[in-house]
Each structure stands twice: as C-alpha cells, then as structure tokens.
Amino acid sequence: MSAALIELAGIERVFHLGDSEVHALRRLDVSIAAGEYVAVMGPSGSGKSTLLNLIGLLDRPNAGVYRLEGRDVTTLSAEEQARVRSERIGFVFQSFHLVPRLTAGENIALPMILAGIAPAQRAERVARALGDYGLENRADHRPDQLSGGQRQRVAIARATIMQPAVILADEPTGNLDRATGEEVMRLLEALNENGVTLIVVTHDGSLGARARRQLLMEDGALQNDQSRSNRVIPEACVLPT
Amino acid sequence: MRTPDLIRFARDAATGNPLRTFLLVLAMAIGVAAVVVLTALGDGARRYVLNEFSSIGSNLVIVLPGRSQTGGFNPGNAITSTPRDLTVDDAQALLRASAVHRVAPLAVGTSEISVGGKLREVMVAGTTAEFIDVRRLVLAQGRFLPAGDWRRGASEAVIGAKVRDEMFGRQAALGQLVRIGDRRFRIVGVLAASGQGLGMNTDELVIVPVALAQAMFNSNTLFRILVEAASRDAIEPAKAQVAEIIRLRHEGEQDVTIITQDAVLATFDRLLGTMTLAVAGIAAISLAVAGILVMNVMLVSVAQRTAEIGLLKALGATSATIRNAFLTEAAMLSVAGAVLGFLLGQAGAAIIRQLYPAYPAFPPDWAVLAGLATALTTGIVFGVLPARQAARLDPVESLAKR
Numbered sequence: 001m002s003a004a005l006i007e008l009a010g011i012e013r014v015f016h017l018g019d020s021e022v023h024a025l026r027r028l029d030v031s032i033a034a035g036e037y038v039a040v041m042g043p044s045g046s047g048k049s050t051l052l053n054l055i056g057l058l059d060r061p062n063a064g065v066y067r068l069e070g071r072d073v074t075t076l077s078a079e080e081q082a083r084v085r086s087e088r089i090g091f092v093f094q095s096f097h098l099v100p101r102l103t104a105g106e107n108i109a110l111p112m113i114l115a116g117i118a119p120a121q122r123a124e125r126v127a128r129a130l131g132d133y134g135l136e137n138r139a140d141h142r143p144d145q146l147s148g149g150q151r152q153r154v155a156i157a158r159a160t161i162m163q164p165a166v167i168l169a170d171e172p173t174g175n176l177d178r179a180t181g182e183e184v185m186r187l188l189e190a191l192n193e194n195g196v197t198l199i200v201v202t203h204d205g206s207l208g209a210r211a212r213r214q215l216l217m218e219d220g221a222l223q224n225d226q227s228r229s230n231r232v233i234p235e236a237c238v239l240p241t
Numbered sequence: 242m243r244t245p246d247l248i249r250f251a252r253d254a255a256t257g258n259p260l261r262t263f264l265l266v267l268a269m270a271i272g273v274a275a276v277v278v279l280t281a282l283g284d285g286a287r288r289y290v291l292n293e294f295s296s297i298g299s300n301l302v303i304v305l306p307g308r309s310q311t312g313g314f315n316p317g318n319a320i321t322s323t324p325r326d327l328t329v330d331d332a333q334a335l336l337r338a339s340a341v342h343r344v345a346p347l348a349v350g351t352s353e354i355s356v357g358g359k360l361r362e363v364m365v366a367g368t369t370a371e372f373i374d375v376r377r378l379v380l381a382q383g384r385f386l387p388a389g390d391w392r393r394g395a396s397e398a399v400i401g402a403k404v405r406d407e408m409f410g411r412q413a414a415l416g417q418l419v420r421i422g423d424r425r426f427r428i429v430g431v432l433a434a435s436g437q438g439l440g441m442n443t444d445e446l447v448i449v450p451v452a453l454a455q456a457m458f459n460s461n462t463l464f465r466i467l468v469e470a471a472s473r474d475a476i477e478p479a480k481a482q483v484a485e486i487i488r489l490r491h492e493g494e495q496d497v498t499i500i501t502q503d504a505v506l507a508t509f510d511r512l513l514g515t516m517t518l519a520v521a522g523i524a525a526i527s528l529a530v531a532g533i534l535v536m537n538v539m540l541v542s543v544a545q546r547t548a549e550i551g552l553l554k555a556l557g558a559t560s561a562t563i564r565n566a567f568l569t570e571a572a573m574l575s576v577a578g579a580v581l582g583f584l585l586g587q588a589g590a591a592i593i594r595q596l597y598p599a600y601p602a603f604p605p606d607w608a609v610l611a612g613l614a615t616a617l618t619t620g621i622v623f624g625v626l627p628a629r630q631a632a633r634l635d636p637v638e639s640l641a642k643r
C-alpha cells in the first residue's frame with residue numbers, strides 16, 4: 001500500500017450551512033498508484049469536486065488521513081502545502097482560469113514565476129510547452145483572443161510546466177464542444193502515457209469510460225471502484241471496501 | 242517569487258485596470274501636490290516677510306523701556322517693576338559705545354495736523370537727523386531734519402506720502418506752514434511712498450524734531466532708541482555696550498529691553514515656519530484621505546480578483562506571496578502618485594512664481610520629503626488590510642467565484 005501515490009483513509013468533509021450539516025465526503029478510502037488514469041464520476045453534488053480539492057490540497061478534511069507519496073500532508077502548514085501544490089500537483093479547471101491580462105505565454109509561465117524559477121529557464125520551458133501544445137503563434141495572445149480549445153491547451157501547458165506528479169482536472173471539457181473536448185482529453189491522456197498520474201472529474205459517461213479506472217461517487221461516498229478488466233491493475237488499487 | 246517578477250506582476254495588475262489605477266494615482270498626486278504647493282506658499286510668505294524686514298534697516302539694535310516679559314515671571318522684576326523712562330540723554334550717551342555707529346531717538350504720539358481748513362489725525366514721530374539713515378528711508382522731495390542739538394530743533398517737519406496727498410493734493414507741500422497740535426511747522430521734506438511696509442507705516446507719518454515732539458506730548462520719555470551697530474558682527478557687542486551704558490545711567494538697574502533685528506527676524510521666522518508646518522499638516526490630511534481611497538480601491542480590487550487569487554493559490558502561491566503582490570501594487574501606485582504629485586506641485590509653485598515674481602514660492606525640502614514619505618507610508622499602511630484579506634482567501638471558494 002505504501003507504494004501508492006495518493007492514499008486517502010477515512011476522509012470526511014462536512015460543510016456547515018447554518019444549522020444543517022452537509023456531508024460532502026463520508027469515510028472515504030481510496031488509493032491511487034503513480035501513473036494511473038482515474039475518472040471520478042457521479043451525479044452533481046456527489047462530492048467529486050470536493051474530493052479533487054482535497055487531493056489538490058486546496059481544502060482540508062475534517063477527519064481522516066491523506067498521504068501523498070507516502071507523506072502525511074494533512075498536517076502540513078499552509079506554506080508547506082503551497083509548496084507541494086507548486087511542485088507536485090497540476091490543476092486543470094472547467095472554466096480554464098487563465099489570468100485575463102496575461103498573454104498565453106505568461107499564463108503558462110505563472111507557476112514558474114510563483115516558484116521563483118529564473119527567467120532564462122522559464123523562457124525555455126514556455127517555448128517548449130507552446131510548441132508541444134501547438135500554441136507557437138498564440139504566445140502573445142491574451143485569453144480573450146483565444147478559442148476555448150486553445151485556452152484549455154494553455155491551461156494544460158500551465159498545469160504541466162512544473163512537471164507535477166499528478167494532474168487534477170475538474171470537468172476539463174465542460175465548457176467545450178464535443179470535438180474540442182475530445183482533443184483536450186487526448187492531450188491529457190498523452191500526459192498520462194508519459195507517466196503522469198491523471199485524475200479527471202466528469203459526469204460524461206463516455207469520457208469517463210476512456211479511463212482505465214472509474215470511481216463512482218454518490219452522496220459523498222464511493223459507490224463503485226472499477227477498473228477496466230483487460231488491464232492488470234496494481235495490487236495497491238484494490239480497495240478494502 | 243523573485244522581486245522583479247513581483248514588481249512586473251503588480252505593474253501588470255495595476256495597468257490591467259487603468260481607470261482604477263488612474264483614480265488612485267490621481268488621489269495620491271493631489272495630496273502630494275497640495276503639500277508641495279501649500280508649503281511653497283507658506284515658506285514663500287516667510288521668506289517674503291524676512292526680506293521685507295531686512296529692508297527696514299540693517300544691523301539694527303532697538304532699545305525699549307521696561308523689562309521684557311517674554312522671559313517669564315521673574316520675582317526680582319516684580320519688586321522693581323517701575324522702569325525708568327528712556328530719555329534723549331540716554332540716547333545720546335549710547336553714542337559713546339564703540340560698536341555703535343548711529344543712534345536715533347524716537348518719541349511717538351498722535352496729534353492733529355491742519356492746513357487750509359483740512360484736519361487729519363496723524364502719528365507724530367519725534368526724532369533726529371540720523372533717523373533717515375538708521376531706518377533707510379527715502380525722500381521724495383526736500384530734505385530731512387537737519388543735524389544739530391537734539392535738545393532743540395527748528396519747527397520743521399517731514400511728512401509721509403499719504404499725508405502729503407491728503408493735506409495738499411496737487412499743491413506743493415514743501416515750504417508750507419502747517420499746524421501740528423498747537424504748534425506751527427514748516428514742511429521741509431516728503432518721504433517717498435513705501436507702499437508695503439511692516440511695522441510703522443511711514444506713509445502716514447509726520448516726523449518732527451524729538452525735542453518738539455516731547456514738548457508737544459508734554460513728556461520726556463522716548464518710545465524707542467534705534468541704534469545702528471557699526472557692522473553685522475558688531476551687533477552683539479553693541480547690544481552689550483548699550484545694556485551696560487543704560488544700566489549705569491539707571492543706577493545699576495537693568496530696566497530696558499534690547500532687541501536686535503535678528504531676534505525680531507527669528508521670531509517671525511519661527512511664527513511663519515509654524516504656519517507653514519500647520520499648512521503642511523492640513524495638506525497631509527488630503528494624503529490620509531488618499532490613503533483611505535487606496536484601501537477601498539484595493540479592497541474592491543481584491544473582490545474583483547478573487548478568482549485570480551484562488552488560481553494563484555492553486556498554482557502554488559503562498560499567502561505571503563499574495564500579500565506581497567498586493568502590497569507591492571499599493572506601494573507602486575503610491576509611488577507613481579507621489580512622483581506625479583511632486584511634479585504637479587513643483588509646476589504649480591513655478592506658476593505662482595511666474596504670476597507673482599516678488600513672492601518666493603519655493604517648497605522647502607523638508608516638506609517635499611515629508612510629502613513623499615507620507616504618500617508612501619499611507620499607501621503601504623492602507624494597502625496592508627486589503628493585502629492581508631487577499632492572502633486569507635479560501636482557494637476553493639475563490640476559484641468558484643467568477
């Protein structure tokens with residue numbers, strides 16, 4: 001089990017709305033190995049985003065333990081968590097979340113700027129990323145001058161620029177048409193083929209089916225954890241549920 | 242985050258919202274410009290007055306009867322509180338002092354001057370020939386009182402320009418006989434109009450020999466003794482010698498006050514300096530208002546950029562980085578406003594100097610520095626709250642905002 005990249009044990013997340021409590025996650029136990037491709041599926045409000053935010057260290061659980069690469073990260077300080085986000089985690093959002101006043105190139109460079117990487121190295125990596133994602137001619141365009149697909153490609157380039165261990169994508173095709181969505185999924189899957197762990201939240205069944213493993217959420221609990229039969233799943237992913 | 246990146250990021254954030262940035266910079270600039278212009282006016286007034294005062298006469302030492310009260314209550318003074326009068330003999334005795342160049346006694350009172358049925362109340366100054374040199378007065382017509390025995394004096398008078406205009410109109414004044422009080426005087430000179438004039442306005446003055454003035458007012462006392470020291474360096478020795486001579490003549494009693502022009506100037510200097518300071522303080526209030534504006538605008542900015550802040554956190558920014566980014570932005574806007582305000586203020590002062598060449602409207606260095614420093618401090622201090630608010634935002638909630 002210690003070989004797992006992500007290990008969640010007994011995770012609870014409770015939101016308080018006035019007097020009522022919303023159990024967004026109930027006693028969740030999930031283990032994800034390095035290099036896996038996981039789709040998180042389930043109806044709206046089932047806790048998918050909450051789960052992803054917890055894995056991405058944007059949120060803290062009310063109970064339970066989260067180990068990332070064998071280290072308990074729930075007890076880290078906010079500063080240490082920020083560092084983990086910077087170095088190990090890449091986010092892709094449904095609404096792209098590009099900074100509107102910055103160009104495509106500058107948006108891609110943002111994680112490196114925040115991490116304090118030297119300008120020369122930044123320029124080199126941004127140039128390579130722009131090439132990888134077919135954005136060479138869009139480097140100086142601002143987000144409002146880009147199509148949805150191009151924006152999401154910028155976002156993916158930004159998510160990968162720090163060479164994270166895991167990419168977390170929350171409905172990355174939700175704002176795109178079918179064809180563009182396919183294209184974006186292929187880019188993410190290509191990353192996974194190169195060894196990056198990929199976790200995608202989607203409520204689109206056909207997109208989810210592309211993943212080798214599906215986590216089906218319902219009402220904050222893991223309803224089903226199934227892996228595509230024709231692939232040997234690492235022993236670590238067989239859950240105790 | 243590297244410092245150049247931080248600065249570039251803050252700059253982009255500022256220029257990304259030009260209207261907001263413009264308003265903030267403008268508010269700051271108005272505050273700083275107000276400090277610069279108002280202190281230029283205040284300090285200009287100070288310099289103007291000092292210039293005017295210097296023109297009254299140089300190296301002046303003034304003796305007045307009675308002990309100065311400015312030193313606070315002194316029990317020793319209280320007992321011997323009836324000062325002896327200053328007399329013409331006292332004045333004459335001062336000529337013995339080596340550091341003294343010239344002495345002019347001054348007796349002052351009001352009386353009526355009449356000629357050809359016209360009557361006017363005037364200030365009568367009884368003095369001697371030396372007065373015109375000691376006070377640096379200029380004659381428009383005729384001559385001044387003749388030198389001679391201070392205890393006598395011909396019935397001759399010199400009148401100020403305004404008295405001349407009112408009493409004689411277009412007619413010639415020189416040689417005319419006038420009645421001052423119950424005596425008749427011949428006009429021998431007319432003073433040039435001084436226009437401005439601090440202290441005694443010589444335009445409305447009638448100058449007669451001191452002996453006649455004292456007879457007119459039926460008194461032996463002098464209002465002042467004006468002493469001109471031999472040189473600027475002789476002012477202090479002259480003061481000491483004058484004090485000693487008077488003390489000996491007054492039976493060892495130090496019962497006069499001796500002020501030097503420098504002391505008068507210093508008093509005015511202090512007074513007007515304080516005024517400038519007060520004006521600067523009032524102007525600084527506009528900077529505080531600008532600071533509050535900075536705070537509100539930055540708070541709005543934080544609210545508008547909530548999603549961006551959430552994103553930055555997701556991309557690995559620490560709270561400190563976010564706080565620094567917003568603080569840097571506030572500081573940059575303040576610097577820009579301060580620099581712009583400084584330029585505007587200097588331009589304003591230059592325009593005032595163009596319009597009123599006699600008025601030396603230069604902002605003092607300390608005011609400029611204080612204005613710039615206050616702008617920066619308020620900008621940063623009032624930027625802290627919004628920056629901390631930004632740093633505290635919850636990333637998940639922030640990202641959910643649009």
Ligand SMILES: Nc1ncnc2c1ncn2[C@@H]1O[C@H](COP(=O)(O)OP(=O)(O)O)[C@@H](O)[C@H]1O
Nearest residue numbers: 015017022024043044045046047048049050051
């Ligand atoms: N900040 C919050 N405050 C209160 N309730 C929340 C908050 N975030 C999520 N929830 C609730 O938690 C549950 C799970 O939400 P979420 O993870 O966003 O669902 P999904 O992404 O699967 O649609 C929902 O019932 C939602 O209303």
Ligand SMILES: [Mg+2]
Nearest residue numbers: 048049050170
């Ligand atoms: Mg969701």
